[in-house]
Each structure stands twice: as structure tokens, then as C-alpha cells.
Amino acid sequence: MNNDETVGSSDHIEVLDALLDNEHPTKVAVADWARTALDDPKLEQRDLECTFWVEGWQAIAERGLLASLIAEEYGGRGNSLTTTLLQLEGLGHGCRDDGLVLATTAQVLTLSLAIERFASEDQKREWLPKLARGSAIGSFAMSEATSGSDAYSLTTTATKTADGYVLNGEKAWVTLAPVADMFLIFASTNPDVGRWGISAFLVPRDTPGLIIGENRPKMGLRTTPFANITFDDCVIPDSALIGAEGSGASIFSASMEAERGFLLVGTIGALERVLDDAVTYGRERKQFDQPIGAFQGVSHPIAGIKLGHESSRLLMYKAAALQQRGTPSMMAAALSKLAGSEAALSGALTALEVHGARGYVTEYGVERDLRNLSGGxxxxxxxxxxKNIIARLLGLPA
Ligand SMILES: Cc1cc2nc3c(=O)[nH]c(=O)nc-3n(C[C@H](O)[C@H](O)[C@H](O)COP(=O)(O)OP(=O)(O)OC[C@H]3O[C@@H](n4cnc5c(N)ncnc54)[C@H](O)[C@@H]3O)c2cc1C
Incomplete structure (x- = not known):
């Protein structure tokens, strides 16, 4: 059960409703709202200039989306995972600023969730109400220039002192870093034991020795800034540590399962918008005295977008069902991430071809969708x- 919308009498019915009903009222309500409330006439310019939309972020906060999954005692709405996903899917469908949508999903499904699951009572009371209100923005910083897929080979260190820790090193590609108020940082407190020496810390932006780099322009999702963060003898208190020393890998691993399963939810919503636009264009655009959608060379690829959208949606809600039931969902989460990201990339490319020259020029937004949807x-x-995770779970040799 949840506070915003009642969608079923039990978790099972709720997730089944979400899975079966692409027009679920919870999703449609947010999509309809976003279509007008988040329709920014300056989107094209902001995309060019890589500018984050603060007013859009505040509107999303006021609509309760940042608070959706956070427990009521910490200022949240206390909604279920399924209701939250339906809302975020609606956000992706209705809002054309895919960067703003990624910022929202990352905040809700990666950062806030990790804090709620693993932080101390004091840390939760300090940060979750602000994150729920949108008065603080947070970033999740694991990747480094030399440790990406091999995340546990990180080199940032947190050296224990009498009063706390001293951070040294550099994090890369940190989403929202240029506008963030706090960071969830992974660093090694004991490099000799590899992943078992990684710990997690909550560090406010204004901590001396924490230096945020310039926004790094990128191919897509340009309205979500990202940057490197450098730690130069950055002193933090013991109270910044989340969980026990050495529990960082477990915190990261649990966060990654949520990311894999659900981070693409906004992209799945956006892919449906891409599909809607392609269908509309296929019906309206005429060549050789007929709508181009009458040519199988156009209609079959559009049917392919539908297949990609529907199947990635089903896999995502299956992963949600397993997680709500407390069943291991590593396979489902990896399948969800793989299906959602690949469907979005190929669907957006198909849409670009369907739109001809209008797909390729900037003013129609179709090329922006391709740039944005390829990041997943x-x-x-x-x-x-x-694929490595799926192969390993199938029992293939590592
Ligand atoms: C838009 C965006 C936002 C991001 N936001 C964040 C963030 O907020 N916080 C954060 O910590 N990080 C963030 N990242 C970083 C992201 O997590 C990494 O880019 C990702 O994990 C891949 O790491 P890499 O870029 O170093 O690529 P690499 O790990 O160097 O991989 C390069 C290529 O090699 C392949 N490869 C690597 N290892 C294997 C293997 N074992 N088997 C087969 N193929 C392999 C990869 O699939 C890839 O094709 C972001 C990245 C992007 C693009």
C-alpha cells in the first residue's frame, strides 16, 4: 500500500497491475503532469549549453517524486517500489528533458535508497528529509579514471586518523556533482585486502579538500551535469562512515542491483514517447501518395520499437516483483538493464531513420533522444x- 495512489490490495496485485497495464493510472497521472509542468521551451538551448534545470528539479520535488520511496519517518511518501517505478516511468514518458529524468531516477533509486538501507539513524535524519524535499542534491561516486567496470580496483584512499579519516584520490563521471550538496563516496580504508577494504562515506560539498571539477560536456544527457571530484587531504569525521569499515563493497553491490533492475525506468518511459512520436509521424508523413507507415520498411522497424519497449518493461517489473518479495533478483536485474538499454538505443536509432531529415536536425528533438537514450x-x-553476470549465473565458466 502507499500514500499517493492505491493500486492493489497486496504487493503481488500491485506489481501485476503495473506489469499488465501500460496505461496504469499512477504512471499516466505523472506523465500528464510532466507533459505540461516540465515542458521547458529552453530545452534545446540548455541541451546545447549543458545546463541543469533547477526549476524543473524543484517542480519534481514538489510533485513528491524525490520523496516517493523514502519512508515517512524521514520525510518521504513511503510508497512501494512498484508505485515509485510507475511514477518514474510516467516522468520519463512525459518529460522530454531526459537528463533531468536521469538525475531524478539516480537520486531516488541509487543515492537515497543506499542511505535509507545502510546509513545510521543520525545520517538518515540528517540527509533523507532534505533529499526528499529537493533542498539537497546528492551524488553517488564510485567510478575513477582507472576503475570503471572493474569498480573494486579503485585507488581513492581513506586513511584512519585519531579523529576520523583523510580522503585522497579522484572520482570520475559523477552525475550531478557540479550541483550536488553531498556525496556518497567509496574509498579504500585497507588497500591490502582489495574489495574487502572498501568503505563508504557521506561527505558534504563544503568539506575542505573536496574539489569539484568543471562540468564535462558529453554526447547526450547534457542537461544532467557530471564532473570529477578530487580529494586533497580531505578530512572527514568518523560519523561520515556508513556501516562498518570494509562494508563498502556490499553497499555498492546492493546499490548496483537496484541500478541494474530499475535505473532505466525513465528511459523505458522515454522509449514509449519515442514510439508514440514515430507512430504519429508514420501516419502523418506522406511520400508516394501514402503515409510512410504503410510501407513495411517503416512499419516493421516501428513494431520492433514496440517489442523492445514492452519486453524491457516486463523485465523491469519482474525484477521489482522479485525484489518486493525478497527473492534474489540478480539475473532479473541484469536482464532488465541489458534489455532496457539495448531497446532504447536501437529504438531511438530506428526513430531517427523514420523521421528522415527531420530526425537528423536538432529542432525536432529526435536526434537528442538518440544521444540521450544511448547512454544506458x-x-x-x-x-x-x-552479459558477464548473466553468463556466470547460467553456470558458464568465468
Ligand atoms: C552518463 C554517465 C553517467 C555516469 N554517472 C556515474 C555516477 O554518477 N557515479 C559513478 O560512480 N559512475 C558514473 N558513471 C560511470 C559509469 O559507471 C562507467 O562509465 C561504467 O561503469 C563503465 O566504466 P568505464 O567507462 O571506465 O568503461 P570500461 O570499464 O573501461 O569499459 C570499456 C569497454 O570495455 C568493456 N569491458 C570492460 N570490462 C569487460 C569485461 N570484463 N568483459 C567484457 N567487456 C568488458 C566494457 O563493456 C566497455 O565496452 C557514469 C557514466 C556515464 C556515461
Whole structure:
């Protein structure tokens, strides 16, 4: 049960409803809202200039989306995972600023969830109400220039002192870092024992020795800034540590399972928008005295977008069902990430071809969708890494 919308009498019915009903009222309500409330006439310009939309973020916070999954005692809405996913899927469908949608999903499904699951009572009370209100933005910083897919080979260190720890090193590609107020940082407290020496810390932006780099322009998702963060003898107190020393790998691993399973939820919503636009264009655009959608060379690829959208949606809600039931969902999560990201990339490419020259020029937004929707095959674990997980779970030799 949840506070925003009642969608079923039990978790099972709720997730089955979500899975079967692409027009689920919870999703449609957010999509309809986002279509007008988040319709920014300056999107094309912001995309060019790589600018984050603060007013859009505040509107998303006021709609309760940042608070959706956070427990009521920490200022959240206390919604179920399924209700939260339906809302975020609706956000992706209705909002054309895919960067803003990724920022929202990363905040809700990676950062806030990790804090709620693993942080101390004091840490939760300090950060979750602000994250729920949108008055603080947080970033999740694991990757480094030399440790991407091989995340546990990180080199950032947290050296124990009498009063706390001293951080040294550099994190790369940290989503929202240029605008973030706090960071969830992974660093090694004991490099001799590899992944078992990794620990996690919550570090406020204004901590001396924490230096945020310039926003790094990228191919897509340009309205979500990202940057490197450098730690130069950055002193933090003992109270910054989340969980026990050495539990960072477990925290990261649990966070990655949530990322794999669900981070693509906004992209799945966006892919449905791409599909809607392609169908509309296929019906309206005429060549050789007929709508181009009458040519199988156009209609069959559009049917392929539908297949990719529907199958990735089903896999994502299956992963949600397993997680809500407390059943191991590593296979489902990897399949969800792989299917969602690959369907989004190929679907957006198909849509670009269907739109001809209008797909290729900037003003229609179709090429922006392709640039934005291609990122999912890299962030949250590249496609090859998902295939490695699937192969390993199938029992193939590592
Ligand atoms: C838009 C965006 C946002 C991001 N946000 C964040 C963030 O907020 N926080 C954060 O910590 N990180 C973030 N990242 C970083 C992201 O997690 C990494 O880019 C990702 O894990 C891949 O690492 P890499 O880029 O170093 O690629 P590499 O690990 O160097 O991989 C390069 C290529 O080699 C392949 N490869 C690597 N190892 C294997 C293997 N064992 N088997 C087969 N193929 C392999 C990969 O599939 C890939 O094709 C973000 C990245 C992007 C693009």
C-alpha cells in the first residue's frame, strides 16, 4: 500500500497491475503532469549549453517524486517500489528533458535508497528529509579514471586518523556533482585486502579538500551535469562512515542491483514517447501518395520499437516483483538493464531513420533522444558486464 495512489490490495496485485497495464493510472497521472509542468521551451538551448534545470528539479520535488520511496519517518511518501517505478516511468514518458529524468531516477533509486538501507539513524535524519524535499542534491561516486567496470580496483584512499579519516584520490563521471550538496563516496580504508577494504562515506560539498571539477560536456544527457571530484587531504569525521569499515563493497553491490533492475525506468518511459512520436509521424508523413507507415520498411522497424519497449518493461517489473518479495533478483536485474538499454538505443536509432531529415536536425528533438537514450549501455554497468553476470549465473565458466 502507499500514500499517493492505491493500486492493489497486496504487493503481488500491485506489481501485476503495473506489469499488465501500460496505461496504469499512477504512471499516466505523472506523465500528464510532466507533459505540461516540465515542458521547458529552453530545452534545446540548455541541451546545447549543458545546463541543469533547477526549476524543473524543484517542480519534481514538489510533485513528491524525490520523496516517493523514502519512508515517512524521514520525510518521504513511503510508497512501494512498484508505485515509485510507475511514477518514474510516467516522468520519463512525459518529460522530454531526459537528463533531468536521469538525475531524478539516480537520486531516488541509487543515492537515497543506499542511505535509507545502510546509513545510521543520525545520517538518515540528517540527509533523507532534505533529499526528499529537493533542498539537497546528492551524488553517488564510485567510478575513477582507472576503475570503471572493474569498480573494486579503485585507488581513492581513506586513511584512519585519531579523529576520523583523510580522503585522497579522484572520482570520475559523477552525475550531478557540479550541483550536488553531498556525496556518497567509496574509498579504500585497507588497500591490502582489495574489495574487502572498501568503505563508504557521506561527505558534504563544503568539506575542505573536496574539489569539484568543471562540468564535462558529453554526447547526450547534457542537461544532467557530471564532473570529477578530487580529494586533497580531505578530512572527514568518523560519523561520515556508513556501516562498518570494509562494508563498502556490499553497499555498492546492493546499490548496483537496484541500478541494474530499475535505473532505466525513465528511459523505458522515454522509449514509449519515442514510439508514440514515430507512430504519429508514420501516419502523418506522406511520400508516394501514402503515409510512410504503410510501407513495411517503416512499419516493421516501428513494431520492433514496440517489442523492445514492452519486453524491457516486463523485465523491469519482474525484477521489482522479485525484489518486493525478497527473492534474489540478480539475473532479473541484469536482464532488465541489458534489455532496457539495448531497446532504447536501437529504438531511438530506428526513430531517427523514420523521421528522415527531420530526425537528423536538432529542432525536432529526435536526434537528442538518440544521444540521450544511448547512454544506458554504459552507465550503471556496461552491456558487456550485464552479459558477464548473466553468463556466470547460467553456470558458464568465468
Ligand atoms: C552518463 C554517465 C553517467 C555516469 N554517472 C556515474 C555516477 O554518477 N557515479 C559513478 O560512480 N559512475 C558514473 N558513471 C560511470 C559509469 O559507471 C562507467 O562509465 C561504467 O561503469 C563503465 O566504466 P568505464 O567507462 O571506465 O568503461 P570500461 O570499464 O573501461 O569499459 C570499456 C569497454 O570495455 C568493456 N569491458 C570492460 N570490462 C569487460 C569485461 N570484463 N568483459 C567484457 N567487456 C568488458 C566494457 O563493456 C566497455 O565496452 C557514469 C557514466 C556515464 C556515461
Amino acid at each position: 549501455v554504459i552507465y550503471g554497468g556496461a552491456s558487456a558486464i550485464q
